[in-house]
Amino acid sequence: MREKEISADSSNKLWNFFASVRLTVIILLSLATTSVIGTIIPQNESPAAYFRQYGEFFYRLFNALDIFDMYHSWWFQFLLLLLTLNIVVCSINRLSSTWKIVFTKNPPFNLSKFKNLPDKEEFTDNRSPEQLKKIYESFFSKSFGHRRIEDTEKGFRIFAEKGRWTRLGVYFVHLSIILMIIGGLLGSIFGFEGLVNIPENEVVSSIMLRKTGEIQKLDFGIRLESFNLSFYDSGAPKEYRSTLSIIENGEAVLKQDVIVNDPLRYKGINIFQSSYGTLPPPKITLTFKNRETGKEFEKNAGLGEEFDIPDGGGRFLLKDFKGSFNFMGHNMGMTFIGTLTPVSGDAVDVFLPVQFPNFDRMRKGALSVSVADFKHRYYTGLQVTKDPGVFIVYVGFLVMIIGCFITFFMSHQRICVEVTRSQDRSKVMVAGTANKNKMGMHMKTRKISQGLIGI
């Protein structure tokens, strides 16, 4: 028995802990403060980069605290969990009393409360209370949903109210946050985010996940039909456009262009334009020119290929290709890199920019090498994501906007009008209260009172 009491007591304490708004304030400020860290320390970079930047001690410290991926760290997630619990418990705690107020058949009116309001309006009307009663009744029936009329000894009283349901607005806001958190969780558990590069006319059916670097297979293939790039006159990029086909069972089932801000969505998978680059054709034509004899030799080769240079010039390895290559601060554009090993002497690296066929002559070697121009291919870099939580998050967004609007700008308004006979005339008192925005309600009461004088 005693144990039960103790456990009931401690669970009560726990409940009250989570029901406190002080906790809300602390959590919100903690979230605000800690969030700053991740905007100052770049997130998710390579360990080597961090090591260089912060030195060993801070690297180890930050690493231990998950600072380098802080928005996914256990302690940040823990704060979010606390916030969720706090919101849920607070809302449950308060909802029952709000519920009783909102869903009552006979809303109570406390006459003395209205009479004690400091900013009530009073005026006299030349008509009798009997005349006024009908007029006022129809006045209030226009804009107040609930009305009650009581006859008094010397006249009558009207209670009118509206917007009782707006007391629920704040629960919509809280619900919206819970929805966003649930949607976010769903996305991080069942969704993925990855990148894939596809050369023109090629098909891929798997992508590399951004976080882990693992390969994720897709249920279909994506073929890049073509990639188009356009520029403004100023040279700034105007549009990146990938024409993609979705391939299922070897057949194209859907063909669509993807540009930035206009992704392709297929079977719950979203495909976004993210980057692009250039690729050489499988074989290019290399020209070797002997400086002394002026003789030229041509050779077709592919990347990674090593071969004997014709006429006993040594060996050549076509090592690498760069879509854009920086040489002493100048952008050379598409450039091949090769290793030239003469019959006698040391191997040298040669740089072969496609746009500048004479570039290698400046090396003043016995042989100068150039690459004949070719039609390059593009590859497109696509971001591929799946997020089954997005719908719930979006519902959360909508509920939040509606909820905030209700909470901030609508209120439960109550008006009391008392009319008392004084000789042939009527003394009228108008008083109004609202659960929010007292200043606004005061102005509204005055407006209603002026409206009553006018009719």
Next chain:
Amino acid sequence: MNSSNLLSIVTFVYGLAALLYIAHWLFKRPLPGKLATWTAIIGALGNTAGIILRWVESYRLGVGHAPLSNMYESLIFFSWTIIIVYLFIERRYKNRIIGAFATPFAFLAMAYASLSPNINDRIQPLIPALKSNWLIAHVITCFLGYAGFAVAFGINFMYLLKARDAEQKSRWLDHFPDTDVLDELTYQVIMFGFLFLSIGIITGAVWANSAWGSYWSWDPKETWSLITWFIYATLLHARLMRGWHGKRIAYLSILGFMAVLFTYFGVNLLPGLHSYATN
């Protein structure tokens, strides 16, 4: 006349309006107040015309887009939202002294846009990432939010001045609204700002999801807007549920406005996806 010239003139009109509001406050005469209102309205019309003209000019250049795409254009729009929010409050609450503490922000934003050498007022074509209908919704709502917070900051400043003068000695403050009116007004305007900041963050998230494939990626600007949101959410809860009033709320409001300024200007110093807003 091109839009840049027109907007430079508007800068001076706003400066004049701010001076007239200040004169109205210091000399306690209604005439400068009335003149101030008319000057502010003329400025707002000029500002509107400038924005429309710039929009038209961008179409003439063949790169047509809403003028909301870089720092210069956002500052111009920021001034516009501040003036509109302020004029609305003036009309509603019939007090012009607030103008002395709100319109200088519109002037400062405009002057910074027109005069700072770091800010380029040329019309630039849109980069692919910004080509979206969400651009307009996102920028308009964010800046309505920022404008709300800026005006709230001004009113809050009045509150702090008035609250320090508890014995009502200062001649400069006797035409100020009462402290509880200022306190309530700050709160009302902050709620307006909060609603629009929320919509701004949400439209940004939806846009990010259609451009980059994820609605939230903790990029510094996103994170800072969320930090701002957390601070104002704290303020609203502290006031509504714990009955905080007066100075404590005022300090939170100042903290919130600092976060707004950092979200707007400071984040550009940090690396991230919003880098196009830098110049």
